[in-house]
Amino acid sequence: xxxxxxxxxxxxxxxxxxxxxxxxxxxxxxxxxxxxxxxxxxxxxxxxxxxxxxxxxxxxxxxxxxxxxxxxxxxxxxxxxxxxxxxxxxxxxxxxxx
Numbered sequence: 171x172x173x174x175x176x177x178x179x180x181x182x183x184x185x186x187x188x189x190x191x192x193x194x195x196x197x198x199x200x201x202x203x204x205x206x207x208x209x210x211x212x213x214x215x216x217x218x219x220x221x222x223x224x225x226x227x228x229x230x231x232x233x234x235x236x237x238x239x240x241x242x243x244x245x246x247x248x249x250x251x252x253x254x255x256x257x258x259x260x261x262x263x264x265x266x267x268x
Contacts, residue, residue: 171228174235175257178212178223184249185219194243202238205229222250226257 188195188211199209208226213219223244229235235254239245259266 171230172232173257173259174225174227174229174232175255176223176225176227176235176239177253177255178225178244179251179253180220180222181249182219184244184246187244187246187249188220191243198242205234205238232256 199206206225206227208224210224211220212222212224214221225239227235227238229238232254239252239254244250
């Protein structure tokens with residue numbers, strides 16, 4: 171298993187998709203909680219509009235990570251781009267909970 175970080179970058183029009191599909195998106199994250207360990211929206215300041223999102227995943231392959239990203243109800247290629255990076259946590263022996 172490898173750890174991956176996904177950084178989503180949203181166009182302003184993505185806010186309408188977020189409002190429309192939020193229940194489906196949250197259910198999707200819940201169904202895949204064993205692989206999508208952390209997920210949340212990104213803003214430029216507290217209370218500002220969402221401009222993207224971030225996930226931390228542990229999955230068997232890059233292909234699996236791409237599949238999870240592109241099957242998410244929030245994924246709309248014309249409004250949401252992403253960077254997928256493998257991640258190695260410093261101090262691997264330390265447990266972290268958010």
